[in-house]
Amino acid sequence: MPEASAPGSLRPAGPCAIVIFGAAGDLTKRKLLPALYNLKVNGLLPRELAIAGVTRKEKSHEQFRAEQSQDMRDFATQAVDEALWSELRQGLYYQAGEFTDPATYPKLAALLEEVARTHRTGGNVLFYLAVPPSFFAEIAERLGAAGLLREAEGAWRRVIIEKPFGRDLESARELNARIGGVVKESQVYRIDHYLGKETVQNLLVFRFANGLFEPIWNRRYIDHVQIKVAETVGVEDRGNYYETAGVLRDMIQTHMFQLLALVAMEPPISFEADAVRDEKVKVLRAIRPMTPGEVLQQAVRGQYGEGRLGDQPVPGYRSEPKVSPISATETYAAVKLFVENWRWAGIPFYLRSGKRLATRDTEIMIQFRQPPLMLFEEAAARQIDPNRLVLHIQPDEGIEIQIKAKRPGPAVALTTVKLDFSYKDFGDTGAATGYERLLHDIMVGDGTLFHRADMVEAAWTVATPILDSWQSLPPRDFPNYPAGSWGPAAADELIQRDGRTWWGSSPSEAAPGLTRS
Ligand code: BG6
Numbered sequence: 001m002p003e004a005s006a007p008g009s010l011r012p013a014g015p016c017a018i019v020i021f022g023a024a025g026d027l028t029k030r031k032l033l034p035a036l037y038n039l040k041v042n043g044l045l046p047r048e049l050a051i052a053g054v055t056r057k058e059k060s061h062e063q064f065r066a067e068q069s070q071d072m073r074d075f076a077t078q079a080v081d082e083a084l085w086s087e088l089r090q091g092l093y094y095q096a097g098e099f100t101d102p103a104t105y106p107k108l109a110a111l112l113e114e115v116a117r118t119h120r121t122g123g124n125v126l127f128y129l130a131v132p133p134s135f136f137a138e139i140a141e142r143l144g145a146a147g148l149l150r151e152a153e154g155a156w157r158r159v160i161i162e163k164p165f166g167r168d169l170e171s172a173r174e175l176n177a178r179i180g181g182v183v184k185e186s187q188v189y190r191i192d193h194y195l196g197k198e199t200v201q202n203l204l205v206f207r208f209a210n211g212l213f214e215p216i217w218n219r220r221y222i223d224h225v226q227i228k229v230a231e232t233v234g235v236e237d238r239g240n241y242y243e244t245a246g247v248l249r250d251m252i253q254t255h256m257f258q259l260l261a262l263v264a265m266e267p268p269i270s271f272e273a274d275a276v277r278d279e280k281v282k283v284l285r286a287i288r289p290m291t292p293g294e295v296l297q298q299a300v301r302g303q304y305g306e307g308r309l310g311d312q313p314v315p316g317y318r319s320e321p322k323v324s325p326i327s328a329t330e331t332y333a334a335v336k337l338f339v340e341n342w343r344w345a346g347i348p349f350y351l352r353s354g355k356r357l358a359t360r361d362t363e364i365m366i367q368f369r370q371p372p373l374m375l376f377e378e379a380a381a382r383q384i385d386p387n388r389l390v391l392h393i394q395p396d397e398g399i400e401i402q403i404k405a406k407r408p409g410p411a412v413a414l415t416t417v418k419l420d421f422s423y424k425d426f427g428d429t430g431a432a433t434g435y436e437r438l439l440h441d442i443m444v445g446d447g448t449l450f451h452r453a454d455m456v457e458a459a460w461t462v463a464t465p466i467l468d469s470w471q472s473l474p475p476r477d478f479p480n481y482p483a484g485s486w487g488p489a490a491a492d493e494l495i496q497r498d499g500r501t502w503w504g505s506s507p508s509e510a511a512p513g514l515t516r517s
Helices: 026-041 061-075 082-089 104-119 133-145 169-180 198-208 239-245 247-264 273-286 292-298 377-381 436-444 453-472 489-496
Strands: 016-021 049-055 092-096 125-129 157-162 188-191 222-230 299-302 307-309 312-314 332-338 348-354 361-368 388-394 398-407 413-422
Touching: 016 026, 016 104, 026 061, 026 082, 026 436, 049 104, 061 082, 061 092, 092 104, 104 133, 125 133, 133 157, 133 169, 169 453, 198 247, 198 388, 198 398, 222 247, 239 247, 247 273, 247 332, 247 348, 247 361, 247 453, 273 453, 292 299, 292 332, 292 453, 299 453, 299 489, 332 489, 348 489
Parallel strands: 016 049, 016 125, 049 092, 125 157, 157 188, 222 348
Antiparallel strands: 222 361, 299 332, 307 312, 332 348, 361 388, 388 398, 398 413
Protein backbone atom coordinates (compact mmCIF):
# COMPACT_ATOMS: atom_id res chain seq x y z
CA MET A 1 0.00 0.00 0.00
CA PRO A 2 1.52 3.35 -0.94
CA GLU A 3 1.34 6.27 1.48
CA ALA A 4 -1.62 8.50 0.74
CA SER A 5 -1.09 12.14 0.03
CA ALA A 6 -1.91 14.36 3.00
CA PRO A 7 -5.67 15.03 3.43
CA GLY A 8 -7.16 18.53 3.28
CA SER A 9 -4.94 21.34 4.38
CA LEU A 10 -2.74 19.12 6.53
CA ARG A 11 0.87 18.99 5.49
CA PRO A 12 3.35 16.27 6.40
CA ALA A 13 5.34 17.12 9.48
CA GLY A 14 8.98 18.16 9.01
CA PRO A 15 12.05 16.06 9.92
CA CYS A 16 12.33 15.11 13.59
CA ALA A 17 13.25 12.55 16.21
CA ILE A 18 10.72 11.37 18.76
CA VAL A 19 12.04 10.21 22.12
CA ILE A 20 9.57 8.22 24.20
CA PHE A 21 10.44 7.94 27.89
CA GLY A 22 8.59 4.92 29.25
CA ALA A 23 8.38 3.22 25.86
CA ALA A 24 7.66 -0.14 27.49
CA GLY A 25 4.33 1.10 28.83
CA ASP A 26 0.77 0.72 27.64
CA LEU A 27 0.52 4.15 26.08
CA THR A 28 3.27 3.44 23.57
CA LYS A 29 1.91 0.16 22.32
CA ARG A 30 -1.79 0.97 22.49
CA LYS A 31 -1.77 4.55 21.24
CA LEU A 32 1.50 6.16 20.20
CA LEU A 33 2.92 3.58 17.79
CA PRO A 34 -0.46 2.77 16.20
CA ALA A 35 -1.14 6.51 15.84
CA LEU A 36 2.25 7.12 14.22
CA TYR A 37 1.56 4.25 11.86
CA ASN A 38 -1.84 5.76 10.95
CA LEU A 39 -0.15 9.09 10.29
CA LYS A 40 2.32 7.30 8.05
CA VAL A 41 -0.52 5.68 6.10
CA ASN A 42 -2.03 9.13 5.61
CA GLY A 43 1.23 10.58 4.34
CA LEU A 44 1.59 12.90 7.32
CA LEU A 45 4.94 11.71 8.66
CA PRO A 46 8.25 12.99 7.39
CA ARG A 47 10.58 10.53 5.71
CA GLU A 48 13.34 11.91 7.95
CA LEU A 49 12.05 10.38 11.18
CA ALA A 50 13.58 8.41 14.03
CA ILE A 51 11.84 7.15 17.15
CA ALA A 52 13.88 6.32 20.24
CA GLY A 53 12.47 4.43 23.21
CA VAL A 54 13.97 4.99 26.66
CA THR A 55 13.32 2.57 29.51
CA ARG A 56 15.28 0.96 32.30
CA LYS A 57 15.95 -2.48 30.82
CA GLU A 58 19.00 -3.25 28.70
CA LYS A 59 18.11 -4.28 25.17
CA SER A 60 19.41 -3.80 21.65
CA HIS A 61 17.84 -1.64 18.96
CA GLU A 62 16.95 -4.84 17.14
CA GLN A 63 15.19 -6.31 20.18
CA PHE A 64 13.22 -3.12 20.60
CA ARG A 65 12.22 -3.20 16.93
CA ALA A 66 11.06 -6.81 17.25
CA GLU A 67 8.97 -5.98 20.33
CA GLN A 68 7.35 -3.01 18.64
CA SER A 69 6.57 -5.12 15.57
CA GLN A 70 4.77 -7.59 17.80
CA ASP A 71 2.88 -4.79 19.56
CA MET A 72 1.85 -3.38 16.21
CA ARG A 73 0.39 -6.73 15.25
CA ASP A 74 -1.59 -6.70 18.51
CA PHE A 75 -2.66 -3.08 18.75
CA ALA A 76 -2.69 -1.42 15.30
CA THR A 77 -6.11 0.00 14.48
CA GLN A 78 -5.90 -1.15 10.88
CA ALA A 79 -4.26 -3.95 8.91
CA VAL A 80 -0.51 -3.35 8.91
CA ASP A 81 1.13 -2.95 5.53
CA GLU A 82 4.55 -4.56 5.82
CA ALA A 83 6.33 -2.13 3.52
CA LEU A 84 5.06 0.95 5.37
CA TRP A 85 5.73 -0.56 8.78
CA SER A 86 9.23 -1.59 7.81
CA GLU A 87 10.01 2.02 6.85
CA LEU A 88 8.91 3.11 10.33
CA ARG A 89 10.62 0.15 11.98
CA GLN A 90 14.01 0.94 10.58
CA GLY A 91 13.84 4.32 12.28
CA LEU A 92 13.33 2.75 15.73
CA TYR A 93 16.12 3.00 18.30
CA TYR A 94 16.54 2.14 21.94
CA GLN A 95 18.35 3.67 24.86
CA ALA A 96 18.47 1.93 28.25
CA GLY A 97 18.69 4.11 31.33
CA GLU A 98 17.11 5.13 34.62
CA PHE A 99 15.17 8.37 34.24
CA THR A 100 16.71 9.61 37.50
CA ASP A 101 20.31 8.77 36.55
CA PRO A 102 22.25 11.73 35.12
CA ALA A 103 24.34 9.27 33.07
CA THR A 104 21.27 8.37 30.95
CA TYR A 105 21.17 11.79 29.33
CA PRO A 106 24.60 12.10 27.68
CA LYS A 107 23.98 8.63 26.22
CA LEU A 108 20.67 9.83 24.85
CA ALA A 109 22.38 12.93 23.46
CA ALA A 110 24.87 10.72 21.63
CA LEU A 111 22.07 8.60 20.19
CA LEU A 112 20.24 11.73 19.03
CA GLU A 113 23.36 12.96 17.26
CA GLU A 114 23.69 9.62 15.56
CA VAL A 115 20.06 9.57 14.33
CA ALA A 116 20.31 13.20 13.26
CA ARG A 117 23.12 12.09 10.92
CA THR A 118 21.58 8.84 9.68
CA HIS A 119 17.97 10.04 9.41
CA ARG A 120 18.64 13.74 8.72
CA THR A 121 16.21 14.74 11.50
CA GLY A 122 17.63 18.26 11.52
CA GLY A 123 18.17 18.29 15.27
CA ASN A 124 14.41 18.60 15.93
CA VAL A 125 13.36 16.49 18.89
CA LEU A 126 10.07 15.78 20.59
CA PHE A 127 10.42 14.27 24.08
CA TYR A 128 7.30 12.34 25.02
CA LEU A 129 7.17 11.70 28.78
CA ALA A 130 4.96 8.58 28.84
CA VAL A 131 5.90 8.03 32.48
CA PRO A 132 4.22 8.38 35.89
CA PRO A 133 3.69 12.08 36.70
CA SER A 134 6.18 11.98 39.56
CA PHE A 135 8.93 11.84 36.89
CA PHE A 136 7.76 14.77 34.72
CA ALA A 137 9.69 17.56 36.39
CA GLU A 138 12.80 15.51 37.04
CA ILE A 139 13.11 14.25 33.46
CA ALA A 140 12.54 17.75 32.10
CA GLU A 141 15.19 19.16 34.43
CA ARG A 142 17.69 16.46 33.53
CA LEU A 143 17.05 16.99 29.82
CA GLY A 144 17.63 20.68 30.43
CA ALA A 145 20.83 20.11 32.40
CA ALA A 146 22.16 17.90 29.58
CA GLY A 147 21.51 20.71 27.08
CA LEU A 148 18.93 18.63 25.26
CA LEU A 149 16.18 21.25 25.42
CA ARG A 150 18.25 24.03 23.89
CA GLU A 151 16.86 25.17 20.56
CA ALA A 152 19.78 26.10 18.35
CA GLU A 153 20.27 26.81 14.65
CA GLY A 154 16.58 26.66 13.84
CA ALA A 155 16.07 23.25 15.41
CA TRP A 156 13.15 22.80 17.82
CA ARG A 157 12.85 20.85 21.07
CA ARG A 158 9.44 20.02 22.57
CA VAL A 159 8.31 18.27 25.74
CA ILE A 160 5.00 16.39 25.92
CA ILE A 161 3.33 15.42 29.16
CA GLU A 162 0.10 13.59 29.89
CA LYS A 163 -2.31 14.45 32.69
CA PRO A 164 -2.47 14.61 35.66
CA PHE A 165 -0.76 18.00 35.61
CA GLY A 166 -0.36 18.16 39.39
CA ARG A 167 -2.91 17.00 41.93
CA ASP A 168 -4.05 20.38 43.23
CA LEU A 169 -3.33 24.05 42.64
CA GLU A 170 -0.14 24.10 44.65
CA SER A 171 1.45 21.02 43.06
CA ALA A 172 0.39 22.19 39.57
CA ARG A 173 2.10 25.53 40.17
CA GLU A 174 5.22 23.77 41.34
CA LEU A 175 5.24 21.46 38.30
CA ASN A 176 4.69 24.37 35.93
CA ALA A 177 7.47 26.33 37.62
CA ARG A 178 9.95 23.45 37.42
CA ILE A 179 9.19 22.72 33.78
CA GLY A 180 9.13 26.43 33.03
CA GLY A 181 12.60 26.64 34.55
CA VAL A 182 14.07 24.61 31.67
CA VAL A 183 11.82 25.30 28.66
CA LYS A 184 9.67 28.08 27.29
CA GLU A 185 5.90 27.57 27.63
CA SER A 186 5.65 27.29 23.83
CA GLN A 187 7.86 24.18 23.97
CA VAL A 188 5.51 22.35 26.37
CA TYR A 189 2.58 20.28 25.07
CA ARG A 190 0.19 19.09 27.79
CA ILE A 191 -1.84 16.48 26.03
CA ASP A 192 -5.55 15.83 26.61
CA HIS A 193 -6.82 12.98 24.48
CA TYR A 194 -10.38 14.35 24.65
CA LEU A 195 -9.26 17.27 22.51
CA GLY A 196 -8.20 14.78 19.83
CA LYS A 197 -11.75 13.43 19.49
CA GLU A 198 -13.54 14.35 16.26
CA THR A 199 -16.71 15.77 17.79
CA VAL A 200 -14.76 17.79 20.30
CA GLN A 201 -12.83 19.45 17.50
CA ASN A 202 -16.10 19.81 15.66
CA LEU A 203 -17.42 21.95 18.50
CA LEU A 204 -15.25 24.82 17.30
CA VAL A 205 -16.52 24.38 13.76
CA PHE A 206 -20.09 24.03 14.93
CA ARG A 207 -19.94 27.20 16.99
CA PHE A 208 -17.82 29.41 14.80
CA ALA A 209 -18.53 28.30 11.24
CA ASN A 210 -22.33 28.56 11.59
CA GLY A 211 -24.13 31.86 11.92
CA LEU A 212 -27.27 30.15 13.14
CA PHE A 213 -26.38 29.47 16.75
CA GLU A 214 -24.26 32.40 17.86
CA PRO A 215 -27.18 34.82 18.47
CA ILE A 216 -28.86 32.36 20.83
CA TRP A 217 -25.68 31.06 22.49
CA ASN A 218 -26.12 32.92 25.75
CA ARG A 219 -28.05 33.32 28.98
CA ARG A 220 -31.06 34.89 27.28
CA TYR A 221 -31.90 31.77 25.30
CA ILE A 222 -30.14 28.93 27.10
CA ASP A 223 -31.64 27.52 30.28
CA HIS A 224 -28.71 25.36 31.31
CA VAL A 225 -25.94 23.09 30.01
CA GLN A 226 -25.20 19.49 30.96
CA ILE A 227 -21.96 17.67 30.25
CA LYS A 228 -21.87 13.96 30.92
CA VAL A 229 -19.08 11.42 30.65
CA ALA A 230 -20.48 8.05 31.68
CA GLU A 231 -18.24 5.01 31.63
CA THR A 232 -19.14 1.37 32.11
CA VAL A 233 -15.57 0.35 32.89
CA GLY A 234 -14.39 0.24 36.49
CA VAL A 235 -10.83 1.10 37.47
CA GLU A 236 -9.47 -2.05 35.83
CA ASP A 237 -5.86 -2.54 36.91
CA ARG A 238 -5.26 1.17 37.58
CA GLY A 239 -6.18 1.06 41.27
CA ASN A 240 -2.79 2.45 42.33
CA TYR A 241 -3.21 5.55 40.25
CA TYR A 242 -6.95 5.94 40.75
CA GLU A 243 -6.65 5.84 44.54
CA THR A 244 -4.57 9.01 44.28
CA ALA A 245 -6.93 10.63 41.79
CA GLY A 246 -10.70 10.02 41.87
CA VAL A 247 -13.07 11.16 39.16
CA LEU A 248 -12.88 14.87 39.93
CA ARG A 249 -9.17 14.92 39.14
CA ASP A 250 -9.22 12.14 36.54
CA MET A 251 -12.06 13.38 34.34
CA ILE A 252 -13.75 16.57 35.51
CA GLN A 253 -10.85 18.93 36.19
CA THR A 254 -9.21 17.91 32.92
CA HIS A 255 -11.30 16.61 30.03
CA MET A 256 -14.64 17.99 31.14
CA PHE A 257 -13.43 21.47 31.99
CA GLN A 258 -12.01 21.56 28.47
CA LEU A 259 -15.41 20.61 27.05
CA LEU A 260 -17.03 23.30 29.18
CA ALA A 261 -14.49 25.86 27.97
CA LEU A 262 -15.20 24.98 24.33
CA VAL A 263 -18.95 25.37 24.87
CA ALA A 264 -18.70 28.62 26.81
CA MET A 265 -15.74 30.47 25.25
CA GLU A 266 -16.05 33.70 23.31
CA PRO A 267 -15.15 33.61 19.62
CA PRO A 268 -11.36 33.82 19.39
CA ILE A 269 -9.84 36.56 17.24
CA SER A 270 -8.23 33.81 15.11
CA PHE A 271 -7.49 30.11 15.30
CA GLU A 272 -3.92 30.73 16.35
CA ALA A 273 -3.09 28.53 19.34
CA ASP A 274 -2.85 31.34 21.84
CA ALA A 275 -5.90 33.17 20.57
CA VAL A 276 -8.01 30.07 21.24
CA ARG A 277 -6.35 29.31 24.54
CA ASP A 278 -6.70 32.91 25.73
CA GLU A 279 -10.47 32.57 25.35
CA LYS A 280 -10.57 29.17 27.03
CA VAL A 281 -8.61 30.34 30.02
CA LYS A 282 -10.96 33.30 30.45
CA VAL A 283 -13.87 30.87 30.81
CA LEU A 284 -12.03 28.81 33.39
CA ARG A 285 -11.14 31.94 35.32
CA ALA A 286 -14.76 33.05 35.24
CA ILE A 287 -15.97 29.90 37.02
CA ARG A 288 -16.67 30.86 40.59
CA PRO A 289 -14.81 28.55 43.01
CA MET A 290 -17.20 27.10 45.59
CA THR A 291 -17.19 27.92 49.27
CA PRO A 292 -17.30 24.90 51.63
CA GLY A 293 -21.03 25.57 52.12
CA GLU A 294 -21.60 25.57 48.36
CA VAL A 295 -19.69 22.32 47.99
CA LEU A 296 -22.39 20.68 50.14
CA GLN A 297 -25.11 22.08 47.88
CA GLN A 298 -23.45 21.97 44.46
CA ALA A 299 -21.23 18.90 44.46
CA VAL A 300 -22.04 15.24 44.98
CA ARG A 301 -19.59 12.36 45.14
CA GLY A 302 -20.16 8.65 44.87
CA GLN A 303 -18.41 5.33 44.85
CA TYR A 304 -19.68 2.16 43.20
CA GLY A 305 -20.50 -0.91 45.17
CA GLU A 306 -21.03 -4.32 43.67
CA GLY A 307 -23.70 -4.59 41.04
CA ARG A 308 -24.44 -5.89 37.57
CA LEU A 309 -23.45 -4.80 34.12
CA GLY A 310 -25.82 -6.50 31.74
CA ASP A 311 -25.89 -10.10 32.93
CA GLN A 312 -22.52 -9.92 34.61
CA PRO A 313 -22.10 -9.42 38.35
CA VAL A 314 -19.23 -6.99 38.97
CA PRO A 315 -17.37 -6.21 42.20
CA GLY A 316 -17.51 -2.94 44.08
CA TYR A 317 -14.67 -0.42 43.86
CA ARG A 318 -13.28 -1.36 47.27
CA SER A 319 -12.79 -4.95 46.05
CA GLU A 320 -10.88 -3.94 42.91
CA PRO A 321 -7.16 -4.78 42.72
CA LYS A 322 -4.82 -2.29 44.44
CA VAL A 323 -7.73 -0.43 46.07
CA SER A 324 -8.06 0.07 49.82
CA PRO A 325 -10.99 -1.88 51.37
CA ILE A 326 -11.97 1.35 53.16
CA SER A 327 -11.21 3.67 50.25
CA ALA A 328 -12.82 7.12 50.28
CA THR A 329 -11.93 7.76 46.61
CA GLU A 330 -14.85 9.00 44.54
CA THR A 331 -15.65 7.13 41.33
CA TYR A 332 -18.59 9.41 40.56
CA ALA A 333 -19.07 13.14 40.86
CA ALA A 334 -21.68 15.67 39.83
CA VAL A 335 -21.07 19.40 40.14
CA LYS A 336 -23.00 22.54 39.37
CA LEU A 337 -20.81 25.40 38.18
CA PHE A 338 -21.45 28.98 37.17
CA VAL A 339 -19.43 30.85 34.57
CA GLU A 340 -19.68 34.38 35.81
CA ASN A 341 -19.37 36.53 32.76
CA TRP A 342 -21.79 38.54 30.65
CA ARG A 343 -22.68 35.68 28.37
CA TRP A 344 -23.38 33.10 31.06
CA ALA A 345 -24.15 34.78 34.40
CA GLY A 346 -26.73 32.75 36.30
CA ILE A 347 -26.77 29.79 33.89
CA PRO A 348 -25.83 26.52 35.56
CA PHE A 349 -23.42 24.09 33.95
CA TYR A 350 -24.05 20.63 35.38
CA LEU A 351 -21.14 18.22 34.94
CA ARG A 352 -21.22 14.57 35.92
CA SER A 353 -18.99 11.62 35.34
CA GLY A 354 -18.66 8.17 36.81
CA LYS A 355 -17.23 4.73 36.41
CA ARG A 356 -19.37 1.60 36.27
CA LEU A 357 -22.46 3.48 35.14
CA ALA A 358 -25.26 1.93 33.13
CA THR A 359 -23.97 2.80 29.65
CA ARG A 360 -20.90 4.35 28.05
CA ASP A 361 -21.98 7.73 26.88
CA THR A 362 -20.33 11.13 26.52
CA GLU A 363 -22.44 14.06 25.51
CA ILE A 364 -23.08 17.75 25.91
CA MET A 365 -26.69 18.86 26.16
CA ILE A 366 -27.70 22.48 25.79
CA GLN A 367 -31.26 23.12 26.92
CA PHE A 368 -33.03 26.20 25.63
CA ARG A 369 -35.63 28.23 27.41
CA GLN A 370 -39.31 27.58 26.78
CA PRO A 371 -41.23 29.90 24.44
CA PRO A 372 -42.49 32.94 26.38
CA LEU A 373 -46.13 31.97 25.96
CA MET A 374 -47.59 28.55 25.26
CA LEU A 375 -50.35 28.97 22.71
CA PHE A 376 -51.21 25.35 22.20
CA GLU A 377 -53.79 24.27 24.69
CA GLU A 378 -52.67 20.70 24.97
CA ALA A 379 -49.10 21.77 25.50
CA ALA A 380 -50.03 24.43 27.98
CA ALA A 381 -51.84 21.86 30.06
CA ARG A 382 -48.76 19.75 30.56
CA GLN A 383 -45.08 20.45 30.84
CA ILE A 384 -43.67 20.06 27.34
CA ASP A 385 -40.08 19.27 26.50
CA PRO A 386 -37.96 22.30 25.70
CA ASN A 387 -35.70 22.53 22.65
CA ARG A 388 -32.40 20.81 23.15
CA LEU A 389 -29.17 20.60 21.27
CA VAL A 390 -27.23 17.44 21.98
CA LEU A 391 -23.63 16.95 20.94
CA HIS A 392 -22.89 13.23 21.05
CA ILE A 393 -19.19 12.64 21.58
CA GLN A 394 -19.05 8.90 22.09
CA PRO A 395 -19.64 6.09 21.44
CA ASP A 396 -21.62 7.41 18.43
CA GLU A 397 -20.49 10.80 17.28
CA GLY A 398 -23.10 13.23 16.05
CA ILE A 399 -25.27 16.25 16.65
CA GLU A 400 -28.98 16.36 17.35
CA ILE A 401 -31.47 19.19 17.66
CA GLN A 402 -34.81 18.50 19.27
CA ILE A 403 -37.75 20.56 18.16
CA LYS A 404 -41.49 20.43 18.49
CA ALA A 405 -43.68 19.29 15.60
CA LYS A 406 -47.31 18.58 15.06
CA ARG A 407 -48.21 14.93 15.10
CA PRO A 408 -50.09 14.11 11.86
CA GLY A 409 -53.85 13.96 12.33
CA PRO A 410 -56.89 16.15 12.90
CA ALA A 411 -55.89 17.27 16.41
CA VAL A 412 -53.08 19.67 17.16
CA ALA A 413 -50.92 17.26 19.10
CA LEU A 414 -47.29 18.16 19.74
CA THR A 415 -44.40 15.80 19.66
CA THR A 416 -40.62 16.06 19.79
CA VAL A 417 -38.69 15.31 16.63
CA LYS A 418 -34.98 15.23 16.02
CA LEU A 419 -32.97 16.89 13.32
CA ASP A 420 -29.80 14.95 13.49
CA PHE A 421 -26.50 14.30 11.91
CA SER A 422 -24.28 11.33 12.57
CA TYR A 423 -20.59 11.12 11.81
CA LYS A 424 -21.29 7.73 10.31
CA ASP A 425 -22.95 9.63 7.45
CA PHE A 426 -19.47 10.61 6.28
CA GLY A 427 -18.84 6.94 5.64
CA ASP A 428 -15.62 5.36 6.84
CA THR A 429 -13.64 8.09 8.56
CA GLY A 430 -10.63 5.83 9.04
CA ALA A 431 -9.43 3.85 12.00
CA ALA A 432 -7.88 6.08 14.62
CA THR A 433 -6.53 6.02 18.17
CA GLY A 434 -7.39 9.67 18.87
CA TYR A 435 -3.68 10.53 19.11
CA GLU A 436 -3.05 11.08 15.39
CA ARG A 437 -4.14 14.69 15.23
CA LEU A 438 -2.44 15.53 18.53
CA LEU A 439 0.92 13.98 17.56
CA HIS A 440 0.83 15.67 14.19
CA ASP A 441 0.01 19.02 15.82
CA ILE A 442 3.02 18.67 18.11
CA MET A 443 5.30 17.85 15.19
CA VAL A 444 4.15 20.92 13.28
CA GLY A 445 4.21 23.08 16.43
CA ASP A 446 0.49 23.82 16.76
CA GLY A 447 -0.44 24.11 20.45
CA THR A 448 -4.15 24.93 19.98
CA LEU A 449 -5.44 21.63 21.35
CA PHE A 450 -3.08 21.50 24.33
CA HIS A 451 -3.41 22.78 27.89
CA ARG A 452 -1.38 25.86 28.69
CA ALA A 453 0.12 26.37 32.16
CA ASP A 454 -2.36 29.13 33.05
CA MET A 455 -5.30 26.95 31.95
CA VAL A 456 -4.14 24.14 34.20
CA GLU A 457 -3.85 26.48 37.15
CA ALA A 458 -7.24 28.08 36.46
CA ALA A 459 -8.84 24.62 36.35
CA TRP A 460 -7.22 23.67 39.66
CA THR A 461 -8.42 26.93 41.20
CA VAL A 462 -11.96 25.63 40.65
CA ALA A 463 -11.37 21.98 41.53
CA THR A 464 -9.16 22.38 44.61
CA PRO A 465 -11.78 23.87 46.99
CA ILE A 466 -14.11 20.95 46.21
CA LEU A 467 -11.33 18.42 46.83
CA ASP A 468 -10.33 20.21 50.04
CA SER A 469 -13.89 20.15 51.36
CA TRP A 470 -14.25 16.48 50.53
CA GLN A 471 -10.93 15.72 52.15
CA SER A 472 -11.94 17.43 55.37
CA LEU A 473 -15.30 15.69 55.45
CA PRO A 474 -14.78 12.00 54.63
CA PRO A 475 -17.79 10.34 53.00
CA ARG A 476 -19.97 8.36 55.35
CA ASP A 477 -22.15 6.58 52.82
CA PHE A 478 -19.64 4.95 50.43
CA PRO A 479 -20.36 2.81 48.46
CA ASN A 480 -23.49 4.72 47.54
CA TYR A 481 -24.39 3.47 44.06
CA PRO A 482 -24.46 -0.03 42.64
CA ALA A 483 -22.31 -0.77 39.60
CA GLY A 484 -24.51 -0.61 36.50
CA SER A 485 -26.77 2.17 37.85
CA TRP A 486 -26.85 5.90 37.08
CA GLY A 487 -25.00 7.00 40.21
CA PRO A 488 -26.04 8.06 43.71
CA ALA A 489 -29.51 9.36 44.52
CA ALA A 490 -27.96 12.56 45.85
CA ALA A 491 -26.94 13.47 42.28
CA ASP A 492 -30.58 13.40 41.21
CA GLU A 493 -31.46 15.60 44.14
CA LEU A 494 -28.73 18.08 43.16
CA ILE A 495 -30.40 18.84 39.84
CA GLN A 496 -34.00 18.25 40.92
CA ARG A 497 -33.68 20.95 43.57
CA ASP A 498 -33.38 23.33 40.60
CA GLY A 499 -36.54 21.92 38.97
CA ARG A 500 -34.47 20.12 36.31
CA THR A 501 -33.54 16.53 35.54
CA TRP A 502 -30.49 14.80 34.15
CA TRP A 503 -30.59 14.40 30.43
CA GLY A 504 -30.09 10.94 28.96
CA SER A 505 -29.81 9.01 32.21
CA SER A 506 -31.80 6.18 30.79
CA PRO A 507 -32.72 5.08 27.28
CA SER A 508 -36.38 5.86 27.98
CA GLU A 509 -35.52 9.55 28.09
CA ALA A 510 -34.30 9.65 24.50
CA ALA A 511 -36.59 11.74 22.35
CA PRO A 512 -39.39 9.73 20.82
CA GLY A 513 -40.69 10.51 17.38
CA LEU A 514 -39.30 10.92 13.97
CA THR A 515 -35.71 11.20 12.92
CA ARG A 516 -35.00 13.51 10.03
CA SER A 517 -31.66 14.28 8.51
C1 BG6 B 1 -8.58 8.90 30.91
C2 BG6 B 1 -8.88 8.55 32.34
O1 BG6 B 1 -7.99 10.17 30.84
O2 BG6 B 1 -9.78 8.90 30.16
C3 BG6 B 1 -9.58 7.21 32.43
O3 BG6 B 1 -7.67 8.50 33.08
C4 BG6 B 1 -10.80 7.21 31.54
O4 BG6 B 1 -9.95 6.91 33.77
C5 BG6 B 1 -10.45 7.65 30.14
O5 BG6 B 1 -11.33 5.89 31.52
C6 BG6 B 1 -11.68 7.80 29.30
O6 BG6 B 1 -11.32 8.02 27.97
P1 BG6 B 1 -12.31 7.70 26.78
O7 BG6 B 1 -11.61 8.23 25.59
O8 BG6 B 1 -12.50 6.22 26.78
O9 BG6 B 1 -13.58 8.41 27.12
